[in-house]
Amino acid sequence: MNTPTDDILKNLTEDQLTAVTHLDGPMLVVAGAGSGKTRVVTRRIAFLISQRIWPSQILAMTFTNRAAREMQERIGRLVGDVPRHVGTFHSCCARFLRQYVEALDDGRTKDFVIFDADDQKALLKQCLNDQPATGGLLPGAISDLISRAKSACLTPHDILAKEAWDNAETVLEVCQAYENRLRAQNAVDFDDLLLLVARLLRERPAIREIIHNHFRYLLVDEYQDTNHLQYELLKLLVNPANNNIHATGDPDQCIYSWRGADYSNIMNFEHDFPNAVIVRLEKNFRSSEHILNVASRLISNNLNRIDKTLIPAIAADDPQKVRLVTVGSDRDEGLWIARRIKTLHLNGNPYRTMAVFYRTNRQSRALEEALVRAAIPYQIIGGLRFYARREIKDLLAFLRLKVNPADRISLERVAAFRGGVGPKTLAAIEQCAREQHLEAFTLLCQPDFAHRWQKKNAKVLDFANWCRQLHDLPCTPVGQAVAAVHDFADFTHHAYDREGTPEARQENLQEMITNAIHYEREHDQAGLNEFLQEVALVADVDTHDLDRDTVIMMTLHCAKGLEFPYVFIAGVEEDYLPHANTVADPDQVEEERRLFFVGITRGREEVALLNARSRPSWDGDWGRQPSRFLRELPMDDIIHTTFNVNNPTVPKPTFRRW
DNA sequence: GGCGACCAATTTTTT
DNA sequence: ATTGGTCGCC
Numbered sequence: 001m002n003t004p005t006d007d008i009l010k011n012l013t014e015d016q017l018t019a020v021t022h023l024d025g026p027m028l029v030v031a032g033a034g035s036g037k038t039r040v041v042t043r044r045i046a047f048l049i050s051q052r053i054w055p056s057q058i059l060a061m062t063f064t065n066r067a068a069r070e071m072q073e074r075i076g077r078l079v080g081d082v083p084r085h086v087g088t089f090h091s092c093c094a095r096f097l098r099q100y101v102e103a104l105d106d107g108r109t110k111d112f113v114i115f116d117a118d119d120q121k122a123l124l125k126q127c128l129n130d131q132p133a134t135g136g137l138l139p140g141a142i143s144d145l146i147s148r149a150k151s152a153c154l155t156p157h158d159i160l161a162k163e164a165w166d167n168a169e170t171v172l173e174v175c176q177a178y179e180n181r182l183r184a185q186n187a188v189d190f191d192d193l194l195l196l197v198a199r200l201l202r203e204r205p206a207i208r209e210i211i212h213n214h215f216r217y218l219l220v221d222e223y224q225d226t227n228h229l230q231y232e233l234l235k236l237l238v239n240p241a242n243n244n245i246h247a248t249g250d251p252d253q254c255i256y257s258w259r260g261a262d263y264s265n266i267m268n269f270e271h272d273f274p275n276a277v278i279v280r281l282e283k284n285f286r287s288s289e290h291i292l293n294v295a296s297r298l299i300s301n302n303l304n305r306i307d308k309t310l311i312p313a314i315a316a317d318d319p320q321k322v323r324l325v326t327v328g329s330d331r332d333e334g335l336w337i338a339r340r341i342k343t344l345h346l347n348g349n350p351y352r353t354m355a356v357f358y359r360t361n362r363q364s365r366a367l368e369e370a371l372v373r374a375a376i377p378y379q380i381i382g383g384l385r386f387y388a389r390r391e392i393k394d395l396l397a398f399l400r401l402k403v404n405p406a407d408r409i410s411l412e413r414v415a416a417f418r419g420g421v422g423p424k425t426l427a428a429i430e431q432c433a434r435e436q437h438l439e440a441f442t443l444l445c446q447p448d449f450a451h452r453w454q455k456k457n458a459k460v461l462d463f464a465n466w467c468r469q470l471h472d473l474p475c476t477p478v479g480q481a482v483a484a485v486h487d488f489a490d491f492t493h494h495a496y497d498r499e500g501t502p503e504a505r506q507e508n509l510q511e512m513i514t515n516a517i518h519y520e521r522e523h524d525q526a527g528l529n530e531f532l533q534e535v536a537l538v539a540d541v542d543t544h545d546l547d548r549d550t551v552i553m554m555t556l557h558c559a560k561g562l563e564f565p566y567v568f569i570a571g572v573e574e575d576y577l578p579h580a581n582t583v584a585d586p587d588q589v590e591e592e593r594r595l596f597f598v599g600i601t602r603g604r605e606e607v608a609l610l611n612a613r614s615r616p617s618w619d620g621d622w623g624r625q626p627s628r629f630l631r632e633l634p635m636d637d638i639i640h641t642t643f644n645v646n647n648p649t650v651p652k653p654t655f656r657r658w
Numbered sequence: 659g660g661c662g663a664c665c666a667a668t669t670t671t672t673t
Numbered sequence: 674a675t676t677g678g679t680c681g682c683c
Binding site: 191193385579 | 659660661662670671672673
Binding site for chain 3: 392
């Protein structure tokens with residue numbers, strides 16, 4: 001008889017089976033690229049459920065929304081029940097925080113809002129403006145400092161002690177002001193989501209106990225990419241009585257050390273969780289032999305690594321060598337890829353079997369053009385994030401203000417959107433609000449605002465009246481709330497001047513309303529703040545529509561965890577891969593090599609690497625050098641060709657010597 | 659004090 | 674190409 005458990009355990013290797021059926025105690029699965037890691041994680045969750053563990057007792061954390069979604073789908077297919085707590089570190093923490101934030105006693109309430117990178121910078125700019133003599137300090141540099149500090153469980157002070165900064169005193173004051181204002185606005189930044197949960201678990205034993213009793217099994221994906229904060233958080237989350245933590249990862253795929261990922265976490269797992277069972281998955285079920293040879297040789301050039309092999313487990317009839325294509329220019333690069341895609345498609349391969357990877361988002365433009373010209377359908381994953389678009393951020397600002405009147409960043413945005421009230425007037429209103437111990441927006445919404453506002457200029461009274469109407473719009477159901485705000489602010493007729501396509505903006509706004517309606521259908525009781533939380537944490541809403549047959553384009557970082565029969569990696573050149581900003585530091589070059597390794601190991605049947613001899617810079621063409629990594633590859637597994645159609649543009653000399 | 663016009667700088671990777 | 678900042682006008 002075919003019980004669900006048979007399905008869950010079928011087609012697994014012995015090592016995979018060990019990993020799937022492990023029950024209690026810590027386990028680390030060191031899973032090489034293509035060794036069936038996702039399969040192991042999803043099957044194990046299904047297995048736990050089949051062993052009568054309640055789905056709600058399982059907490060599984062990933063790094064990306066896509067990984068979380070995929071995991072949920074695959075579990076759903078194996079067992080009917082999907083654990084509720086499958087999500088990114090950030091979304092899981094947001095959920096805990098929503099529930100327990102008030103125990104922190106720092107003034108934040110469960111209606112807190114999440115500030116994204118843009119909001120963070122806007123807030124820092126305010127802090128900088130309030131400080132005299134902040135000459136030359138950039139919000140970006142400070143937000144970077146704050147984030148680095150938080151993700152390393154340090155203070156900005158600790159970091160400044162080790163680095164030479166100009167006017168360190170001022171920087172620290174700005175950091176302090178930033179934290180104060182976040183708290184005053186009932187807001188948290190991305191790192192706070194994890195940091196505050198860690199603090200709760202550390203400082204509130206009662207909550208720690210609730211969590212420990214609730215979650216019996218903890219799973220972590222991509223353990224090599226955990227930063228120190230995530231590591232601390234995990235140690236606090238796991239119940240010391242059983243140490244049921246199940247981590248999977250591959251040190252060779254650590255590509256996020258720039259944001260604090262520390263693969264010594266995975267190296268130290270045995271030490272941190274004594275008696276851990278370690279399983280190594282080294283058989284590769286994904287790529288052809290040539291691809292694996294190329295990838296293995298490449299990664300063996302990293303000095304800082306434990307030697308590890310990828311054993312090919314599939315034998316293709318006619319394995320394709322890895323193609324190395326040297327093209328004359330970026331236009332040829334796009335053209336070659338487009339032609340190859342066409343050929344593959346004519347041979348019966350759907351577009352969705354092909355993916356184009358690149359190092360930086362800006363490279364996508366030229367490639368996109370080539371695909372458009374060749375009438376090849378494509379989707380770009382990542383890149384300009386939907387919720388970071390101007391019109392979307394505007395609409396969100398209205399919604400956020402309704403949920404949280406203390407959100408001053410949003411109030412500013414809303415005022416700027418409407419016009420008539422600028423920064424100076426707003427500051428005056430804020431001053432007045434402070435005297436009356438109200439938030440500025442709350443003051444504006446008071447029915448007796450006219451009494452409370454001494455200088456009765458008509459513009460401000462108008463604005464207050466308008467704010468009150470905004471405030472009175474319904475917050476539920478979510479779909480209607482979003483639509484109501486959209487109509488109230490008259491987005492349809494808003495003049496977004498001198499910018500490309502007004503139609504695109506209207507479409508985006510419509511999509512936002514549609515998303516809200518969908519969200520409302522799927523989450524019965526959800527309020528506006530839950531919707532806003534979801535929105536803040538979903539990076540790519542123009543997500544990968546699997547139903548559409550298109551070529552997929554994305555950065556190498558985005559590609560981790562995916563696989564495609566046909567893979568193209570563009571711009572395998574010095575300054576892109578390794579990126580120019582990394583070449584001074586050998587450790588960073590090793591990370592670039594891992595990134596390249598991740599890209600190559602995504603391919604099942606054929607991988608093509610392209611390098612252009614010239615590529616336009618902002619002014620004229622610049623010659624380009626092939627990546628140093630290309631010299632490290634085994635030529636027996638590679639076919640090198642050149643391709644020159646568009647006139648190779650000769651690099652202009654930077655100056656003329658006569 | 660607000661707003662539009664013009665000019666500069668900008669991009670490594672993401673939750 | 675897009676955004677952010679500064680200048681001068683209303």
